[in-house]
Amino acid sequence: MTTPTRRQAFEARQRRRATRIAAASTGAVILALITVIPLAPGWAAVKRSFFNAEVFAKTFPGLAQAFLMDVAIFLWCAPLIAALGLIVALMRDIRSPALYPLRLVAILYTDVFRGLPVILVIYLIGFGIPGLGLPRPWNSPYLWGSLALILVYAAYVAEVIRSGIESIHQSQRAAALSLGLSQTDTMRFVILPQALRRVVPANMNLFVALQKDVALLSFIGPVEIFRQAGVYKSLMANFTPYVGAAIIFLAITIPATRYADHLMNKQRKARS
Amino acid sequence: MKLWITTAAALVLATAATAQNDCAAGKTLSDGTLTIATGNPAYYPWVMNDAPESGEGYEAAVAYALAAEMGFSADQVTWTRTSFDQAIQPGAKDFDLNLQQFSITEDREKMVDFSEPYYASAMAVLTTKKVVEAGATATPDSLKSLIWGADANTTAVPMLGELIQPEKDPLLYGDNADVTAALQAGQIDAALFDLPTALYLSAVVVDGGTLLGQFPAARTENPDEFGILMEEGSALKPCVDAALTALKDSGKLAEIEATWLEEATAVPVIK
């Protein structure tokens, strides 16, 4: 091992100092929170209603079980969202006048579904379409609720993919065309693979949001974690099950968002 | 012996009646006013026309009778509205009493106070004529095979498991309107409600709605009994309980029930 240079020694000292200060100030803040919050007059009541160990232990397994439903809904929606989002993004890129109606549909579609609250779409599609008198199993809330999620999220994914396509420099298109490749091949082999790679982090964030919004399907019947927590809350007149549900969500969404951020940073560094 | 009991009861009643005027004194949110909460909206037949001030509807009538028993004139009663979640959230409540078909359960009682029950509800099966035409009957086997729905905030959810044990997982909703929407859309075949609510929904809300039958309150080990919800440790509870007992003993409560929940008795009982 070589002896550190003067600069390295200096930087090491600086780093140690910064770590000490950060640790001390974090400790002070946590200590303050732990001592101050319980002093609030309502703390005992809040603790009983929201952080009730007994209720937590009783309901957590049921919540975890119900969360499997969220995961299942997510798993069948995600690939369909990716596929539809891609198709819509490509439709928006159509330049041929004969196919203009397709482009118009794509534009209207993204405008409408990005402009509506998810819950509204779930209500309208989840109750509205089955209300037309479809027979079972074609009126299932799982089916139409999922379709609502797919329609909303594919609109966002389409916009993200489109922004990715537009972010690829014109010179790549020119290089591909100059070789004699068709417009379609240029998109398929040159532009799209680069665009999709570039929008992975943005799409990851969308899919984290999707995992959370799956809970909105509970409004039209499916008993997933949010609804199950509501049932426990009602039966026990206690909000602790919601805290349990929040913990389960965070266990999935925090690692996923951190990973998306990590990818995003990596990409930023690679491009600079 | 009989005479002695009657006398004793009369005595208790008399003492209670005089004491009640003072019982609630200084224990309400604001002196000389009894603040009572109901749902938003409040439903028939519990409150008529969503106007509890009229005293019409079973819960509205009970509220005024109770207030009178506790020594409050009708003028001294003010109404407010809360959701279920607002009723159970920790912190200061903005009501003295809350009546909106809250079922008394052991778990809930750990968090809030309930009065003595003021109504013991049968559970009824709300469905549509279409489902009945398709062959659904009020037999356990037929009921098990249906797809069930319920309001997630009600005790109908555990009742489903206890009384029916459906083959498929029930679908649960945030309020009555969503349950009926799902019923109308054919996503569920039947839903479990307390009998008066079921009667109202089948008659007024659901197109082609009908009741397949009822499970009388006595059918279950934990009958669905409605209590008046109060803050945990409420000082009013003894006064409310005493007043309710007085209303029961005097036959006033039964009279109110006969006035507003009369039709309930006409629904066939599920064996």
Added chain:
Amino acid sequence: MDRLHMENVQKAFGANRVLDGIDLVIEPGQMVCLIGASGSGKSTLLRCMNLLEPIDDGRIVLGAQDISEPGLDPQPVRQRIGMVFQSYNLFPHMSAIENVMLAPRRIKSLSRDALRPEVTALFERFGLADRMEHYPDQLSGGQQQRVAIIRALAMRPEIMLFDEITSALDPELVAEVLDVLRSLRDDGMTMVLATHEMGFARELADVVCFLDQGRILEMGPPEQLFGAPKEARTKAFLSRVL
């Protein structure tokens, strides 16, 4: 092999007249160098020959075919005219060999295996045999530009267009790319270059054109253009760059 013939080519971007009546004939086997200041229209002229930019007026004729005909399918034309860019424009998500094989695979429907001998030979010829599986970001600028040339050659074009292909390179890497051009010249490839490498143009070009404000102000063999320019603006330009 056909001659490329331009007649009164006009091109404007908005109010900016980039090409203002270009007349130029490129004979088979010739090497033509376009010189001139930035913005004089060299790059645009090359992009018009490759149909990357449609021209506003005039004609570009390849053999007997008017390739500037509006509405013409540009694909077959581009397959006959290869182009290499200043910024290499390799596809960053593909290895060097995949970059080269993409167009022949898609357009000529040849399999990778069928293409491999010819493509490998090209890599070997230009000293990149050990770089075939590398990705563009693993290659130096000079290596990337040579791969770009190989990519264009793999389509066996009749004419090659080079748009300032050494301008983005570090000085010590310029030579390896110019060597490739020399080698192509020896093969008798028809080439049009927009270039700032005056020494190279003087050494190898058959014809040198001086572009100024979208016109060919002066053209001729290198000895004449570099040795005895007639126009004052040509002289001024040359005195600045030589």
